[in-house]
Amino acid sequence: MVAATGVSVGHDELATLKHLALLGALDGEEKFSCSSLAERLDTSTQTASRRLQALDGAEYVDREVVSDGQWISITDAGESALQREYADYRRIFEGESSVELDGAVTSGMGEGRHYISLPGYMEQFVDRLGYEPFKGTLNVNLDDESVRTRARLSSFEPITIDGWEGDERTYGPAYCYPATVENDAGDRYEQAHVITPERTHHDEDQLEVIAPAKLRDELDLEDGSEVIVHVSEQ
Amino acid sequence: MVAATGVSVGHDELATLKHLALLGALDGEEKFSCSSLAERLDTSTQTASRRLQALDGAEYVDREVVSDGQWISITDAGESALQREYADYRRIFEGESSVELDGAVTSGMGEGRHYISLPGYMEQFVDRLGYEPFKGTLNVNLDDESVRTRARLSSFEPITIDGWEGDERTYGPAYCYPATVENDAGDRYEQAHVITPERTHHDEDQLEVIAPAKLRDELDLEDGSEVIVHVSEQ
DNA sequence: ATTACTAGTTTACGAGTAA
DNA sequence: TTTACTCGTAAACTAGTAA
Numbered sequence: 001m002v003a004a005t006g007v008s009v010g011h012d013e014l015a016t017l018k019h020l021a022l023l024g025a026l027d028g029e030e031k032f033s034c035s036s037l038a039e040r041l042d043t044s045t046q047t048a049s050r051r052l053q054a055l056d057g058a059e060y061v062d063r064e065v066v067s068d069g070q071w072i073s074i075t076d077a078g079e080s081a082l083q084r085e086y087a088d089y090r091r092i093f094e095g096e097s098s099v100e101l102d103g104a105v106t107s108g109m110g111e112g113r114h115y116i117s118l119p120g121y122m123e124q125f126v127d128r129l130g131y132e133p134f135k136g137t138l139n140v141n142l143d144d145e146s147v148r149t150r151a152r153l154s155s156f157e158p159i160t161i162d163g164w165e166g167d168e169r170t171y172g173p174a175y176c177y178p179a180t181v182e183n184d185a186g187d188r189y190e191q192a193h194v195i196t197p198e199r200t201h202h203d204e205d206q207l208e209v210i211a212p213a214k215l216r217d218e219l220d221l222e223d224g225s226e227v228i229v230h231v232s233e234q
Numbered sequence: 235m236v237a238a239t240g241v242s243v244g245h246d247e248l249a250t251l252k253h254l255a256l257l258g259a260l261d262g263e264e265k266f267s268c269s270s271l272a273e274r275l276d277t278s279t280q281t282a283s284r285r286l287q288a289l290d291g292a293e294y295v296d297r298e299v300v301s302d303g304q305w306i307s308i309t310d311a312g313e314s315a316l317q318r319e320y321a322d323y324r325r326i327f328e329g330e331s332s333v334e335l336d337g338a339v340t341s342g343m344g345e346g347r348h349y350i351s352l353p354g355y356m357e358q359f360v361d362r363l364g365y366e367p368f369k370g371t372l373n374v375n376l377d378d379e380s381v382r383t384r385a386r387l388s389s390f391e392p393i394t395i396d397g398w399e400g401d402e403r404t405y406g407p408a409y410c411y412p413a414t415v416e417n418d419a420g421d422r423y424e425q426a427h428v429i430t431p432e433r434t435h436h437d438e439d440q441l442e443v444i445a446p447a448k449l450r451d452e453l454d455l456e457d458g459s460e461v462i463v464h465v466s467e468q
Numbered sequence: 469a470t471t472a473c474t475a476g477t478t479t480a481c482g483a484g485t486a487a
Numbered sequence: 488t489t490t491a492c493t494c495g496t497a498a499a500c501t502a503g504t505a506a
Contacts, residue, residue, distance in 0.1 A: 011245035012480095021326045034490065044482050049491060068489050086327055089320040092255045246499095268471065278501055283472060302470050 009058045014085065016041060016051040017060055017078055025061070025074045026082075033069040080151035087152035097233035099152045101207060103140040105216070105225045112137030112208050116195070120171060124161045129176060129193055131212040137195070138181070138215040140207040140227055147205045153177060153194070156233050163198070173198040181209060182228040183219040194231050243292045248319065250275060250285040251294055251312055259295070259308045267303040314385035321386035331467035333386045335441060337374040339450070339459045346371030346442050350429070354405060358395045359444070363410060363427055367444040371429070372415070374441040374461055381439045387411060387428070390467050397432070407432040415443060416462040417453040428465050 019040055024030045038048035052072070055061045060078030064071045074082075090096045113136040115121060126132050142150065158175035165171075176193040192211035207229060215221060253274055258264045272282035286306070289295045294312030298305045308316075324330045347370040349355060360366050376384060392409035399405075410427040426445035441463060449455060 011249045015245045018322060018326070022322060026326065033488090035488095045489095046482060046491080047480085050480085053491080065490065070490080082323070082326060086323040088252055088256060089316070089323055092252070092260065092316060093320055267469090269469095279470095280472080280501060281499085284499085287472080299471065304471080 009054060009060065009081070013051055013054045013058070013060075014081060016048075017055055017074065017082060018085070020055075020061065020072060021074060021079075021082055025072050026079060029062075029064075029071040029073040031069050031071050076148075079148060080154075083149065083151035084155045087155035090152075091155070097156065099149060099231045101140070101142055101146040101150055101229045101231060103142040103146055103207060103227060103229070105221045105223055105227060106139045106141045106206070107223055108137070108139030108206065108208075112139065112195075112210075115171075116210060118171065120164050120166070121161060121174070125210070128159050128161065129210075131191065133193075133210040133212060134214045136214065138192075138209040138211070138221070138227075140209065140229060142205050142207055146207075150204060150207070153196075153231060156231075159193070159234055161195075176210075177231045178234060179209060179232070180230040181211070181215055181219060182230065183221060184226045185220070187219055189213075189215060189218050192229075194229065243288060243294065243315070247285055247288045247292070247294075248315060250282075251289055251308065251316060252319070254289075254295065254306060255308060255313075255316055259306050260313060263296075263298075263305040263307040265303050265305050310382075313382060314388075317383065317385035318389045321389035324386075325389065331390065333383060333465045335374070335376055335380040335384055335463045335465060337376040337380055337441060337461065337463070339455045339457055339461060340373045340375045340440070341457055342371070342373030342440065342442075346373065346429075346444075349405075350444060352405065354398050354400070355395060355408070362393050362395065363444075365425065365446040367427075367446060368448045370448065372426075372443040372445070372449040372455070372461075374443065374463060376439050376441055380441075384438060384441070387430075387465060390465075393427070393468055395429075410444075411465045412468060413443060413466070414464040415445070415449055415453060416464065417455060418460045419454070421453055423447075423449060423452050426463075428463065 016037070019037070020030070020032070023032070034045045034048040034052070037052070038045045041048055041051070052061070052063065052070070055078065056063055059075055060081060062073050062075055087099070116125070116133055116137060117135045122132065156177055158177055161174040161176060163171050163173040174195055174197050176195050179192045179194045180188050180190045181192050182188045189211060192209050192215065195208050195210050209215065209229060219227070221227065253271070254266070257266070268279045268282040268286070272279040275282060275285070286295070286297065286304070289312065290297055293309055294315060296307050296309055321333070350359070350367055350371060351369045356366065390411055392411055395408040395410060397405050397407040408429055408431050410429050413426045413428045414422050414424045415426050416422045423445060426443050426449065429442050429444050443449065443463060453461070455461065
């Protein structure tokens with residue numbers, strides 16, 4: 001387990017992060033002072049300072065303290081936290097439990113093919129997804145906006161694929177989300193699933209999709225083909 | 235000043251309210267137990283219990299404690315709090331700082347006409363809105379959905395009209411928000427403002443709109459005419 | 469099983485201060 | 488002015504218990 005920086009992010013800190021976002025800290029560095037923030041948050045300057053330290057410690061913001069204030073920008077991790085929150089509210093008020101992710105088909109590294117073929121995973125797919133997947137994953141290179149919005153997925157209740165201990169190594173758990181893949185001709189393949197490892201990587205710009213059939217054939221896809229992946233709740 | 239019940243609603247309580255909403259407590263009474271909630275909130279059952287008491291005290295939820303749990307439903311005030319939160323996130327991610335409110339023109343009580351005609355208000359309108367309003371307000375009976383979504387307005391930065399002390403009584407402050415009024419023919423009148431008293435009434439189903447001209451003439455409106463009021467940020 | 473009280477501990481807070 | 492430290496106090500937490 002990688003040691004966290006020890007500073008916990010509670011709801012107060014998240015509310016602070018929301019205010020920073022409203023003040024423009026998502027679009028690059030923005031200058032703040034603890035006193036102005038304290039007024040907005042209706043607390044003391046000391047508490048405002050502590051909140052920023054906590055967000056910094058959790059790597060939700062990058063900041064540079066200067067003599068007359070500090071320059072703050074929200075990190076990708078911080079934005080993801082806000083996206084998850086947004087997804088919750090969208091679900092509450094819009095009933096929207098789907099996320100649309102756009103990108104281009106890529107050949108990827110072929111790792112996915114190896115992993116999903118392992119019996120330990122395959123048996124669970126049959127049991128929990130209701131089909132035996134084609135032995136290969138469709139890799140999608142997400143566009144910039146979708147890289148950001150994919151964080152909303154984590155507000156969904158996933159179908160969990162358990163990990164297990166192998167002979168030489170351990171195989172980690174994975175999360176599956178029902179998905180429909182649409183090509184640029186508007187054809188849709190409905191019975192697919194987005195699959196992501198429980199422990200997320202650093203580059204979240206690739207999406208892996210599994211399905212009972214070979215999606216490249218079903219939807220006439222090749223490298224570079226634009227696809228829309230509609231991810232829904234279980 | 236009406237005495238609040240003394241229980242403060244912090245970010246922890248709001249997060250709890252969000253979870254209740256996600257679990258369906260907006261659509262009527264839903265049954266919960268503190269232990270199941272505690273698990274979801276990652277706290278102790280005692281804390282879950284206190285959160286619910288706090289939400290109850292703030293009148294954000296109605297609840298009925300029974301022997302094996304409690305029936306909880308979110309009140310209008312609670313839903314408004316969530317709507318304000320949602321509006322913040324929409325602004326962050328969609329850049330949307332506008333709210334669309336639908337309703338039907340009504341004659342109202344004619345109070346608005348009296349109040350806005352007072353010199354104490356009128357001078358501020360000229361100064362801060364940039365025009366002298368027609369001496370009358372367009373009253374709109376909001377439909378059910380708009381009654382709920384109007385809470386999002388309170389996340390906007392209003393144009394503040396100050397109150398003052400009169401000879402016999404005090405005249406309270408009011409908030410104005412730039413608005414465009416659209417009739418069912420699609421005609422739009424852009425230079426209008428929604429005006430609301432700072433101290434909100436209990437019935438929030440009426441919207442009052444002021445404009446430099448008589449909106450009923452400009453947009454060919456009569457009682458019962460459907461209008462769309464697009465309220466934007468200052 | 470519940471909810472919610474009381475008691476003891478921990479954590480968070482704001483005032484004051486230093487850099 | 489800033490930020491962030493220390494410190495004494497106040498609030499919030501969990502454990503145990505009663506209803």
